[in-house]
Amino acid sequence: MNERITFNPKQCGGRPCIRGMRIRVKDVLDLLAANVSRSEILEDYPYLESEDIDACLVYAAAEADHPVLLAQ
Numbered sequence: 789m790n791e792r793i794t795f796n797p798k799q800c801g802g803r804p805c806i807r808g809m810r811i812r813v814k815d816v817l818d819l820l821a822a823n824v825s826r827s828e829i830l831e832d833y834p835y836l837e838s839e840d841i842d843a844c845l846v847y848a849a850a851e852a853d854h855p856v857l858l859a860q
């Protein structure tokens with residue numbers, strides 16, 4: 789899907805991470821949800837790049853875009 793989002797069953801329980809590092813997509817999304825600014829995230833995590841944050845948002849948007857089937 790995105791070369792910046794990686795999956796490794798031996799790392800972080802197989803959860804999506806950023807570029808093979810031990811920072812999960814969810815960690816970045818949680819920071820954004822807590823109103824931590826992009827510049828503050830990049831300052832606190834100097835090994836991250838702005839494009840990594842973009843990739844997390846794209847990944848989250850794609851994961852949220854699925855049909856909901858209702859039982860009848």
